[in-house]
Amino acid sequence: MFTGIIEGVGHLAARQPQGGDVRFTFATGSLPFEAVQxxxxxxxxGVCLTVTAFDAGSFQADASTETLSLTTLGALPEGALLNLERAMxxxxxxxxxxxxxxxxxxxxxQSVHGDARAQRWRFAAPAAVLRYVAKKGSICVDGVSLTVNEVDEDGFEVALIPHTVANTAFAQTAVGAAVNLEIDLVARYVERLLGTRGAA
Structure with a gap:
């Protein structure tokens, strides 16, 4: 499990095809990396990966074809900045x-606009995700825990303070970029619980 509080920004150092899968090498950048195992x-x-090898400044992880197809990892260019967080x-x-x-x-x-010192970011999202998104609720975008300011049938909006922009890969994320989305676990389990009660 993670918290959505980014510990460091690294970058994609290399990728190596492995029989349909891909072995990634990630430079750890500013991520605290002591006592890694x-x-x-x-x-x-925002994608949970398993460390398969590491040294003082990088680690390797394998991604399956499913992970590559369902996340942005498969399309990342070498050198791309990455949000990194070790498990809590x-x-x-x-x-x-x-x-x-x-x-x-x-x-x-979809858009980025200044709002005093903050930035208002709007993201388009699929209906399957938006059904779980609520105003003032939480959502994870590229591994970053964010609070939803507005939500409608096409997407949602969040506000990023200067610290968040400066200390995450959002500093180099452009309009039009694809992002990984993870809904709030509480929303997922509440729906499951209510569905089970309805069936009973």
Whole structure:
């Protein structure tokens, strides 16, 4: 599990095809990387990946064909900036919201506008994602926990403060870019619970 609070910004250093899958090498950049272990989970732009090898400044992870088709990872160019977060520990503060690292759909940056010192970002999103999005609720965009300011039938809007922009890959995310979206786990389980009660 993750919190959606980005710990560091790295970049895609290399990709190597592996029989239909891809082995990625990610430069860790500003991510605190002490005591990393083989097999631990790291969220890369909101996608939970398993560390298969590492050194002082990078780690490798494999992505299956399904992961490549359902997330933005398959289309990332080498050098692309990436939001990185190591899995949370039981003693960590939950500064964002509970994030699983399982992408629910792809969105698209529709517009970015200044709003005092903040920026208002609008994202287009599929209906299957938007049904779970609520005003003032949480959503994870490329691994970043954000609060929804507005939502309609076509997309949603959030406000990014200068600190968030400066310390995430949003600093180089352009209008038209695809993004990974993960809905709030609470919304998912509430719907499941209500559906089960209805069936009973």
């Amino acid at each position: 083989l097999g631990e989970s790291i969220a890369v732009n 520990r039981p003693t960590d503060r939950l500064g964002g919201h509970l994030v699983s690292g399982h992408v629910d759909g792809l969105g698209k940056v």
